Amino acid sequence: MRRPLTILISGVGVAGPALAYWLHRRGHRPILVERMPQLRVGGHAVDIRGTALEVVRRMGLVSAVRDARTQIDTLSVVRPDGRRTYDIRLRPSHETRGDHDVEIMRDDLVRILFDAIAEDVEVVFGDWLCAIAPHENGGVAVEFEHGSPREVDVVIGADGHHSSVRELTFGPEDRFTTHLGAYLSIYTLDNALGLADQAVLYNEPGRGAAMFTVRGNERAKAVLLFRSRPLDIDFGDPGMQWALLRERFDGMGWETARLIDALPHAHDFYFDEMSQVKMPYWSKGRVGLLGDAGFGPSPMSGQGTSLALIGAYLLAHHLSNTADPVEALALWESGFRQTVTQNQDLATGGLTALLPASRTAILARNQAVRMLPVLARLGLGFGGRVERASRAVILPD
Template sequence: MDILISGASVAGPALAYWLRRHGFTPTVVERAEQVRDGGYAVDFRGEALDVLDRMGILDHVLALDTEMGDAALMDGDGKQYATLPAVIFAGDLEILKGDLTRILYEATRDDVEYVFGDSIASLEEDETGVHVTFERGEARTFDLVVGADGLHSRTRALTFGPEEQFVRHLGIYTAVFSLDNYLGLRNTGQLYSVPGRAANIFSARNNTEARAALHFASGPLEYDRRDTEEHKRIVAERFADDRWQVPRLLREAAAARDFHFDANAQVEMECWSKGRVVLLGDAGYCAAPTSGRGTSQALIGAYILAGELAVADGEHTAAFAAYERQMRGYVSEHQQAGRAGAERFFMGTPTQEVLDMIAANAPEVSRAQTVRLKEYPASARVGSSPSGLTAG
């Protein structure tokens, strides 16, 4: 079966890996001209580590672990008043998102077709398959189409309807960008928070770089989602009067080439598939960055979706239903965690006692969100070892 996957971030390449292992022929189309770099750190929890191990890439991910330690909570005068334990924000394992997308791409590029610099323009389904037109390339027909294209999924909009029907805004906007590690941080970070705004900076890539994020509370805003300069102006206006390192961070943000700005939001849908089209990861069930579970959901969802298609011998109706049955409870718990995280995101000046109490409960919370991973036998026609990987 020929299966089109829209999106080459985490969910798309992970699905492509498993589809190839089960004997399907995936094609990945990505709007960006190349694999995206940049982005903040992502963490893995519970069964997501098992998926990485089954893919044969766990050692490569471990080699790029940020090894993040506790972070300092700072006041406006640059004085530390508390310590944020790493267990609260770093999960069981943490790496930069750009490093993860590169690992997944390198594990699949030799036997998966990637089409960069293009995107789906239209979808039309009949009994023979899904007829797809693209913004740039020639039209093609696929047996199935998977939308792994994130919160603002074009695949979801074309198949199910406008974004506003499914996206639930959680009242927070976040800007993320790379910068020099000018504070000399070593496997740690610093955070600053006032009512309705927060800023943080963490070391990255063996302390040779840093990543910063600026967060502010707001209802839904009207802006051009593709206008990065407008995004930078919005953030600069919101933080114009803040202290600590914020003035320097705003200057760094203005010059950043990998500046990313978006709302913290969730995707809530009654069904993740329609006919021959199915959604995966944030496109179908985004839990929001405040959940800390989005990457784990994407990896586990990819594993289960490909496995159920294999078990059903490509009969998509049965496979999509089985995939959804296994993922629903897991997703519901994570979305609840995302909403709770958004409610306490701007927590002002917490005492060390409160932070220690949260940290003490963090491992239990991490273990609570579980999904049973079935064993799906690999196709005898396709090798199961990833190729082209480097740990550097």
């Protein structure tokens, strides 16, 4: 073990606590700072696949994660009047699929990761970085909106898609994001349709509305997706986002009006653009970017959480085994970048499947879905690509 480092991590989502866990375990002193006054809730189910599940196993959290996994076993694609076009079995059974990958609500995963470090790591809620600069002693000088300035050895931005560490260190967001041509909203509502361990998806050209149950089936989550060129959106103004969703989903069939009516009552409203973060490099000096902040693949890839978990493990490994943090950050990036690219490339397939752009594309998607079991048996198709991408990296011990 090299000299213990004091490492400031911005963001208590998935990547931040996972990195703090591994750094603490290797004898370093991580400090987490989260902009929200408490853990940020919200979001859909996220997948922990392949190598990422091995990271969770090494954290001793596999049982906790499996116990909290979602129970949804069927996705029904429906017509405007709610009749089913077809059902997709999402897994043979909860027990067998659990060996390979785990689907879990983002909230539950964030809570499990946070509980694993809460007693050992300093966590500051309700504050954020407003200045980052090289310190004359060789470390990094940081200033907070509320707290006192500090000097640390390394700063890691794990503060998500709209990372302010990225903005402060590398420049404005639009230089590093690639818009995928769609927006996504997710929020909790009553399970008024009486769904049982089920997800329902309805598409019209360029628009998708879905509802799926959360554990126990008492509550459900609504998902609204629409294709669009980049819009000028104030992400801090939910009222503006509700108005936009009302306008975009006006007149849509199935139960969409019910989903829209529930918008103002949601305690965990989430709205974001579907875009990917592509940086020419993930670090500058002793400041690095992890997870969505540095290489967000977008929810359409289904791999953001797995990349955050694997990236955290590998980054802690390099920071612990290389004396110079700048070199450690460079080694981490050179070993992991290809895996990230392979996973980011999955996003377009996800968008085509969930949000077909035309009536013809909806019909083609429906036909293709019927072939899925055959393709899966042959290890081909989108499932095969996801499987290969999720195992593309080998973890050092």
